[in-house]
Amino acid sequence: QLQLQESGPGLVKPSETLSLRCTVSGGSISNTDYFWAWIRQPPGEGLEWIGNVDYRGETYYNPSLKSRVTISADTSNNHFSLRVNSVTAADTAVYYCARQRTGMDWLDPWGQGTLVTVSS
């Protein structure tokens, strides 16, 4: 059974870089049918798709975040990562990783999510 698990610091200072990792178990991120996505949810708000990556390193990003976001895949260690530069309080959110069917036909499964707070 495929499982995803987010990891990384829960507190980041303003203007610094947020870095998270999503470790995939029970399956390979080298599967050509899928992308691997990051989604976030600010407290009390809705879902925001951040971007995704496939096993070759091809990426797509939310245009509103593209200038600050990098998503990469490590097929050797079966995980993928998210970096968000120059964070502000508006980047405070629960960050989820998920497997994404090509073309975002669907997202499944999702990791449990990790809360990242941006504060000095």
Add this chain to the structure above:
Amino acid sequence: QSVLTQPPSVSAAPGQKVTISCSGSSSNIGDKYVSWYRQLPGTAPKLLIYENNKRPSGIPDRFSGSKSGTSATLGITELQTGDEADYFCGTWDNSLSAGVFGGGTKLTVL
């Protein structure tokens, strides 16, 4: 402001039926499959419907999905108190080359 539009809230009594709408445009719902997700309080979203109207294994047939033009609808019959959750629609947007979600609908079972 979400690319896809959902009502903020819906409510119905136990045992009744409810529908949740999701409105988009020709660059997203009009050309792509729609999926639906349920988020129980304090948990991660879970896939409920994919490819407009298909249910993953383990999702009961009380849940259904449909799409017409640039809108999609989630239907839930035989409502239970355990169905109280936030429901989100999602799809791909060709113009943005990005995934998009609706703002979410909070279902209350009275």
